[in-house]
Amino acid sequence: MAKTQLNVRVDEGTARAARERALSRGISVNRYIEELVRQDTGEVGHTFVQAAADFMKQYESVLAEEFGAEAEGRGSGARGPREGRR
Known part of the structure; x- marks a missing residue:
């Protein structure tokens, strides 16, 4: 080349x-x-993106439960996902 x-x-x-x-x-x-x-x-970048998408889909329900309001833009954003929980 x-x-x-x-x-x-x-x-x-x-x-x-x-x-x-x-x-x-x-x-x-x-x-x-x-x-x-x-x-x-190249392919490495595409492979990474596909793996990330697969991960997100596989754990969609867990992520929605943990971060649902914040992820959808309804949360106040004032606290992290675990802050304020007891």
């Missing part, structure tokens, strides 16, 4: 994080960025 150069500007913190993550994985920053883009646009 032919390669093309892509220049991007990021803040120093982002650049440092990319270097550290690439180093910890034993790969170049270039390869690290390539993998991130592939994951974001």
